[in-house]
Amino acid sequence: MEPTSTPGPPGKLVVAHPDRRAQRTLQRLVGATLCPVEIVADQAALIAAVDRETIAIVDAGLAHATPGLREWPARAWIAVPGEGLAPADAAIVDALLAAGWGHVVAHPMPILAEELLATVQKLRRREVFGLEKYIAWGAETRSYTLGDARERDDAVTTLARDVIGVGLPDRVGSLVSVIADELLANALYLAPLDEHKQRYRASEARERRRPLHGRDVVTVRWATDARYLAVEVRDRWGTLEPARVAGRLISGKTASSSEGGLGLALAYACCNQFVIDLEPDVMTEVIALLDVRYKPTELCRSASFHTFVVDTPGET
Amino acid sequence: MTTLRIGRLDVQLSGARAVLAGRLDDMVQLGELATRLPPGDVAIDTAGVTFVNSIGMREWVRLLRALRERGAVTLEAVSDVLMVQMNLLAEFHGGAVRIASFHAVYLCPGCGREATPLVDAVVHAAVLHQMRAPPMPCPECGKAMELADFPERYLGVFAPRA
Numbered sequence: 469m470e471p472t473s474t475p476g477p478p479g480k481l482v483v484a485h486p487d488r489r490a491q492r493t494l495q496r497l498v499g500a501t502l503c504p505v506e507i508v509a510d511q512a513a514l515i516a517a518v519d520r521e522t523i524a525i526v527d528a529g530l531a532h533a534t535p536g537l538r539e540w541p542a543r544a545w546i547a548v549p550g551e552g553l554a555p556a557d558a559a560i561v562d563a564l565l566a567a568g569w570g571h572v573v574a575h576p577m578p579i580l581a582e583e584l585l586a587t588v589q590k591l592r593r594r595e596v597f598g599l600e601k602y603i604a605w606g607a608e609t610r611s612y613t614l615g616d617a618r619e620r621d622d623a624v625t626t627l628a629r630d631v632i633g634v635g636l637p638d639r640v641g642s643l644v645s646v647i648a649d650e651l652l653a654n655a656l657y658l659a660p661l662d663e664h665k666q667r668y669r670a671s672e673a674r675e676r677r678r679p680l681h682g683r684d685v686v687t688v689r690w691a692t693d694a695r696y697l698a699v700e701v702r703d704r705w706g707t708l709e710p711a712r713v714a715g716r717l718i719s720g721k722t723a724s725s726s727e728g729g730l731g732l733a734l735a736y737a738c739c740n741q742f743v744i745d746l747e748p749d750v751m752t753e754v755i756a757l758l759d760v761r762y763k764p765t766e767l768c769r770s771a772s773f774h775t776f777v778v779d780t781p782g783e784t
Numbered sequence: 785m786t787t788l789r790i791g792r793l794d795v796q797l798s799g800a801r802a803v804l805a806g807r808l809d810d811m812v813q814l815g816e817l818a819t820r821l822p823p824g825d826v827a828i829d830t831a832g833v834t835f836v837n838s839i840g841m842r843e844w845v846r847l848l849r850a851l852r853e854r855g856a857v858t859l860e861a862v863s864d865v866l867m868v869q870m871n872l873l874a875e876f877h878g879g880a881v882r883i884a885s886f887h888a889v890y891l892c893p894g895c896g897r898e899a900t901p902l903v904d905a906v907v908h909a910a911v912l913h914q915m916r917a918p919p920m921p922c923p924e925c926g927k928a929m930e931l932a933d934f935p936e937r938y939l940g941v942f943a944p945r946a
Contacts (some may be wrong), residue, residue, distance in 0.1 A: 637898050639889050639932070642835075642865055649809070649837050674810035674839075730838040737872055763891065764933045 477592045479521035479543055480504040484514040484530060490553050494525060497581050498588050511537070518542045523591055525584070531569065532560045538569055544591050546571040546584070549768075553580060561770035565714045570775045574768035575740065579759060582695070583741060587774055596745040596776040599700040599755050604693035611689040617678040620652045623688055631690065631697060636760055640697060643738045647699055647756045648688060650731040655686045655703035658731075659752060667707075696741075697758045708752040710744050710775035717742070717773065742771050747778040790816060794832070800825060805832025808840030808866070814847040824855040831861035831887065831902075836869050845873070848881060862886040864900045868933075871940045878945030888938045890929035892922035898932060899923055905942065912942040 481503050483494045491507050499505050508514050511534050518524050522542045529550040531537055538545040547564050549556040556574045564572045573583050586601050595601075599609065610630060612623050627648050632641040653674075660683070662668040672678075680686060683704040690699045717736040732754075736742045739756035746752050759767060788795040791811030796803040800822050836844070844866070851857045862870070864887040870876045887900045901920040908918040917931035917939065931938065 639898060645835060646837060646865075649835075653810075653837070653839075730841065734838050734841075734869070734872070764937075769934045769936060 476501065476503055477594075479523065479592065480506060481523050481525060481588065482506045482508060482514065482517045483525045484508045484510070485525075485527040485548075486510065486530065487527075487550075487552065490527070490550075493553060493577070494548065494584075497584050498525060500585055501588055501592060503588075503592065515540060523588055525588075528556050528560050528564065528572070532563055535567065538567070544571060545569065546573060546587060548573045548584065549576060549580065553577060555766075555768040556770070558769035561768060561773075562718045565718050565770075565773055568711060568714055569773075570710065570714065572773045574770055574772040575759070576767070579740075579767070583772060590776055594778065596747075596778055597751070597753050599689060599691055599698040602696055602698050602741075602743075602755065602757055603691045604695065607691045607693040609689050609691040611687060613685060613687045614652070614656075614680055616680060617656050617672075618675065620649065620656060623652060624648045627688065627690060627699070631692070634692060636692065636697060640758060640760060643758060644690075644697065644699055647735045647738050648701065650735040651699070651701035651754050651756070652686060652688060654708075654731055654754070655701050655752070656680075656684075659703040659705040659707050660684065661705065661707050692760065695759070695761055697760055698755055700753060700755045702751060702753045704751055706746055706748050706750040706752050708744060708746055708754075710746060710777060713744060713775070714773060718770075736771055736773070740767060740771050742773050744775040745778075746776065750778075786820070788816070788820070790814065797821070801827045801829070803829040803832070805834075807835040808833055808844055809835060809837050810839045812840055812843050814843045815850075818847055818850040821851065825858070826851055826855065827858045827860055827884075829860040830863050830866050833863040833866050836865050841869050841873075845875065852881075856882060858882045858884050859886075860884045861902055864889055867941075868937055871937055877940050878943060879941070881941065883941060886938070888917065889932040890917075890920050891932035892925060892927055892929045894927035895922060895925040897922055897924045897929075899929065901929070909942075912939055913944060915939045915943050
């Protein structure tokens with residue numbers, strides 16, 4: 469009897485992990501995509517198995533020990549936790565971000581399963597936008613569209629109030645306030661470019677009224693399914709530079725001052741998974757996910773990071 | 785005592801002591817506060833600070849730099865949100881600022897209650913230097929509460945410089 473499922477996109481998945489149990493777990497996880505999965509245990513076998521259509525899922529320790537691995541032509545490189553699939557070492561996550569990795573999964577099961585499957589399917593199907601990919605079906609999504617740049621504070625206050633209103637703790641409300649504030653500020657003041665590619669609103673007075681029309685429209689959405697709280701902010705400029713963002717996310721930890729560029733780093737520091745979805749010159753969407761099931765200490769101290777770019781061959 | 789409002793931050797000044805309450809955000813410019821405080825050692829209480837974003841943090845850093853050039857700065861009852869953000873910046877690590885007390889999110893393993901008790905950083909200096917949080921009593925059931933987050937998020941400012 470022939471199966472009735474429609475064939476998926478071309479390509480294969482390669483899992484590279486030295487631990488046999490982790491190999492089995494990862495094979496099961498990504499096997500849910502019904503995409504062919506090849507398992508390897510070391511760097512040489514990994515490089516031999518990877519081609520331009522491959523999504524490579526690599527033990528973070530192996531990734532860290534192999535500088536330049538992500539430069540190898542592939543559809544995408546995804547680093548996952550190492551020994552026993554326990555939470556990744558925060559220092560290794562930071563090092564991979566500094567090295568420009570576009571996909572770093574930091575957390576153990578079951579978050580690993582949820583995050584990895586969503587990541588692989590977003591890459592395979594090239595469907596990148598929307599917080600719905602991270603939230604269980606049935607959870608309602610609430611949306612706010614800013615009519616004026618000065619409505620940022622109201623949006624943040626309303627969001628925090630609504631989040632606490634559904635029963636999430638004050639600590640989560642406080643974190644989500646900072647995340648939404650920084651992402652909205654980024655969308656309102658850093659996303660717009662003039663004809664000289666200058667971020668001409670970067671120094672604009674924040675108390676100034678500015679009606680938002682056309683490309684200046686900014687939306688914020690959120691949803692929770694009692695596993696995650698997801699906050700999504702979209703602008704219609706698509707000017708964020710993902711290749712430069714990863715390194716900047718950890719800048720606050722090493723910088724001797726806070727003289728600028730800390731907004732996204734602060735939002736990253738407040739969440740458990742930070743996702744950038746980009747269609748260049750069309751839309752930037754940033755999704756911050758907070759896990760609301762576990763104590764922070766049961767997860768990795770650094771957040772996972774993912775960047776997805778629409779229609780860019782060889783996307784990282 | 786003098787009362788000021790800087791952006792959305794309320795400031796009470798009494799001699800060399802300032803008490804801050806409200807938001808450290810885009811609207812705050814703390815240069816005025818630096819000029820209002822007398823030269824020499826100062827103390828700042830931030831228990832009432834409820835929100836800090838990256839621009840507010842930049843102003844806070846500039847204020848502390850300016851005050852430290854004139855004398856010692858002691859921070860009292862540092863609010864939870866400010867404490868977390870100060871720990872993100874290497875500038876504040878390793879005892880670079882004197883913190884007399886601070887608030888942190890604690891979780892009770894017995895009843896699940898979350899609270900932000902005030903931790904006396906002088907009394908508990910020895911354990912804080914070891915990046916360990918002292919247990920605090922749960923306000924609901926009385927059991928010992930534990931720090932709800934990674935020690936690095938709150939206590940990096942106390943660790944000795946490497």
